[in-house]
Amino acid sequence: MRPVVLKTVELTVSFGGLKALNCLDFELCEGQFLGLIGPNGSGKTTFFNALTGIYSPASGNVFLYGEKITGASPNKVYDYGITRTFQRSRLATPLSVLDNLIIGNQRNLNFGLWQNIFDRKRFKAELKKQTEIAEALLSRFSRDLAALLFKPVSSLSMIDRRRVEVCRALISEPKILLLDEPSAGMTPDETRALMDELQDWRKQHPLLATILIEHEMELINKVSDTCVVLNYGEKIAEGRYSDVATKTSVRAAYLGED
Amino acid sequence: MAANRLVGRSFCGTRLITMSDLKTKLEILLGVALCVVVLYGFLYLEHEWEIGLLLVILPLAILFLKRANILSDYQQAARTIPRFTLISFIVGVLVLIVLLRDEHFALLMLTTVLLYVTVSLGLTIQFGFAGLVNFAAIAFFGIGAYSMAVLNYHFHALPDLLIILFSGLTSALLGALLILPILRTKGHYAALITIAFGILLRTFLEVNDVFGGPQGLKVGAIEILGWNFSDSFPSVLGGGSFYMAYAIMALLLAAIAYLLTRLIEASWFGLNMDSVRLDEVASASFGINIPRWKITAFMLGNFFAGLAGAIYAAMSGFIAPASFNFSDSLLLVSIVLLGGIGNAVAVIPAALLIVVLPEKFQVIQEYRLLLFGIVVILILRFRPSGLMPRGLRQYFPRSST
Ligand SMILES: Nc1ncnc2c1ncn2[C@@H]1O[C@H](COP(=O)(O)OP(=O)(O)OP(=O)(O)O)[C@@H](O)[C@H]1O
Numbered sequence: 235m236r237p238v239v240l241k242t243v244e245l246t247v248s249f250g251g252l253k254a255l256n257c258l259d260f261e262l263c264e265g266q267f268l269g270l271i272g273p274n275g276s277g278k279t280t281f282f283n284a285l286t287g288i289y290s291p292a293s294g295n296v297f298l299y300g301e302k303i304t305g306a307s308p309n310k311v312y313d314y315g316i317t318r319t320f321q322r323s324r325l326a327t328p329l330s331v332l333d334n335l336i337i338g339n340q341r342n343l344n345f346g347l348w349q350n351i352f353d354r355k356r357f358k359a360e361l362k363k364q365t366e367i368a369e370a371l372l373s374r375f376s377r378d379l380a381a382l383l384f385k386p387v388s389s390l391s392m393i394d395r396r397r398v399e400v401c402r403a404l405i406s407e408p409k410i411l412l413l414d415e416p417s418a419g420m421t422p423d424e425t426r427a428l429m430d431e432l433q434d435w436r437k438q439h440p441l442l443a444t445i446l447i448e449h450e451m452e453l454i455n456k457v458s459d460t461c462v463v464l465n466y467g468e469k470i471a472e473g474r475y476s477d478v479a480t481k482t483s484v485r486a487a488y489l490g491e492d
Numbered sequence: 493m494a495a496n497r498l499v500g501r502s503f504c505g506t507r508l509i510t511m512s513d514l515k516t517k518l519e520i521l522l523g524v525a526l527c528v529v530v531l532y533g534f535l536y537l538e539h540e541w542e543i544g545l546l547l548v549i550l551p552l553a554i555l556f557l558k559r560a561n562i563l564s565d566y567q568q569a570a571r572t573i574p575r576f577t578l579i580s581f582i583v584g585v586l587v588l589i590v591l592l593r594d595e596h597f598a599l600l601m602l603t604t605v606l607l608y609v610t611v612s613l614g615l616t617i618q619f620g621f622a623g624l625v626n627f628a629a630i631a632f633f634g635i636g637a638y639s640m641a642v643l644n645y646h647f648h649a650l651p652d653l654l655i656i657l658f659s660g661l662t663s664a665l666l667g668a669l670l671i672l673p674i675l676r677t678k679g680h681y682a683a684l685i686t687i688a689f690g691i692l693l694r695t696f697l698e699v700n701d702v703f704g705g706p707q708g709l710k711v712g713a714i715e716i717l718g719w720n721f722s723d724s725f726p727s728v729l730g731g732g733s734f735y736m737a738y739a740i741m742a743l744l745l746a747a748i749a750y751l752l753t754r755l756i757e758a759s760w761f762g763l764n765m766d767s768v769r770l771d772e773v774a775s776a777s778f779g780i781n782i783p784r785w786k787i788t789a790f791m792l793g794n795f796f797a798g799l800a801g802a803i804y805a806a807m808s809g810f811i812a813p814a815s816f817n818f819s820d821s822l823l824l825v826s827i828v829l830l831g832g833i834g835n836a837v838a839v840i841p842a843a844l845l846i847v848v849l850p851e852k853f854q855v856i857q858e859y860r861l862l863l864f865g866i867v868v869i870l871i872l873r874f875r876p877s878g879l880m881p882r883g884l885r886q887y888f889p890r891s892s893t
């Protein structure tokens with residue numbers, strides 16, 4: 235088994251009386267592609283928010299490579315190499331596609347006052363590099379989209395915005411990628427293209443560990459190594475999709491059976 | 493126009509000198525000349541009927557300008573040939589200053605416009621880029637003015653340029669008092685905090701005898717290399733009102749502030765400030781240190797205001813708490829709103845309109861606040877991005893290779 239990169243122990247997040255996550259034990263290994271599924275409101279997005287420092291857990295811990303990072307701020311989490319997409323797209327819509335992607339590459343930008351304001355030659359060289367990286371990344375996902383690099387995100391279709399969000403999360407070459415329903419609203423063909431590209435990326439970055447939240451079971455079946463099922467903030471099943479899907483508790487959670 | 497479409501890409505491509513470049517340059521020169529003539533007439537004329545006549549002609553001129561798309565051409569030019577545009581404008585204002593050299597009042601107004609442009613550029617960084625509302629711009633202007641008065645009095649040996657710089661710094665540093673509350677609150681609350689700060693500052697100055705109380709303080713004139721700015725303009729240079737020196741200084745300050753604002757916008761600094769304004773959660777999730785950029789924007793904006801205040805104080809020769817009213821802060825905010833939030837070029841025409849019009853029309857003067865209230869509401873309702881909406885960020889002008 236490959237080393238565990240991310241681990242949570244009895245992670246609990248509550249909103250008032252509601253426990254959106256309840257004592258969740260969770261493990262993610264290097265290079266693993268994990269599908270996170272569960273009915274609406276089962277706490278999947280809350281889990282991402284707790285990992286990335288947007289919500290602070292009521293109790294329990296998060297470990298990254300064995301180091302405790304519980305309650306770390308979002309910027310800290312990014313610095314550790316964890317990036318994400320948002321269920322409801324959160325791009326800077328008045329800015330260009332390029333700007334949005336560069337924002338995702340904070341880690342590799344030089345923020346020196348001298349270079350940014352006065353030594354514009356060096357800044358231009360860095361901008362050129364960033365533009366090339368962004369363009370290359372976008373064109374992996376869609377050639378048409380790469381041509382829109384200098385267009386405002388607000389002029390893009392919802393589908394393209396999702397692709398930009400995925401690229402923004404990938405551009406800094408993270409160690410852990412959290413995808414929250416990235417293919418929502420896409421046709422099956424578009425979804426397949428997106429997933430193929432993600433698999434391609436993983437081949438080139440074999441250490442990247444991914445968690446994918448997704449409602450489409452076919453997709454989970456196809457792309458995930460293992461999956462975790464949440465219901466009412468608790469983990470009710472875990473393992474290969476084919477095994478998990480046959481479990482009665484899982485079927486009950488989805489179909490509302492007892 | 494087709495060539496202009498490519499603007500965003502060209503920094504990797506090579507540049508061709510096209511007819512359209514030449515045409516734009518000519519247009520800019522023509523536009524600047526026209527502005528100089530109109531402004532000269534406007535600032536020079538004294539009687540209301542003369543101005544009224546001008547005002548009849550003005551809408552016709554504006555109609556013509558609109559048909560010729562002059563505002564967007566001007567914005568385009570500021571992006572494609574920034575150096576040329578900036579220099580033409582500086583020369584244009586210099587010509588205007590020389591034309592008006594004996595007109596104290598007109599020069600005073602012109603200087604005020606330029607100082608307000610500088611403050612508005614500070615607001616553009618704060619509000620337009622980082623999304624920080626600041627309804628205390630005039631308070632920071634005032635801090636700069638009082639610093640100038642006090643420092644100039646106590647450290648007369650220091651060069652005045654250094655004192656102006658210190659005044660700007662004082663303004664930025666005192667503004668730091670507000671940073672904690674502003675970082676912790678959002679939207680309306682942050683606005684209320686800045687309003688409260690402005691009122692507190694005024695009260696503080698009024699009750700403090702060190703700062704002259706309600707009667708205020710006298711301020712020494714600026715003196716650079718033995719040239720005392722309160723003397724009339726050196727006759728070797730053609731002579732004229734002492735305001736000329738201040739107008740030129742304010743012009744230089746406005747030009748530098750403009751250049752800095754544009755450079756910030758066209759760098760990672762501006763990018764991160766925009767990101768912070770648009771979505772704090774997403775920004776933080778991509779490693780952006782939100783307080784860092786808010787603090788940078790806030791202090792830089794107040795620094796601009798402080799510098800402008802210092803020059804204003806030296807020019808007036810006298811300052812009192814009553815010179816820094818909340819209504820002036822509103823005026824400054826409305827300049828930014830009218831121009832186009834976050835668009836550095838836009839504050840220039842907006843400042844002109846908002847400062848000069850009421851000075852020339854006693855009728856407006858009385859209902860100034862009411863009128864600006866209406867203007868602001870109309871803008872927010874019908875044209876929220878202002879007269880000249882800000883465009884996409886452009887890191888480099890098209891014309892540089
Ligand atoms: N900020 C919040 N404040 C209060 N309650 C919240 C908040 N965020 C989530 N919740 C609640 O926590 C529960 C889990 O929500 P969450 O968004 O994590 O579900 P989800 O599994 O992502 O669902 P979906 O599939 O619909 O996206 C829900 O009951 C939701 O109402």
Ligand SMILES: [Mg+2]
Nearest residue numbers: 278279280321
């Ligand atoms: Mg969700």
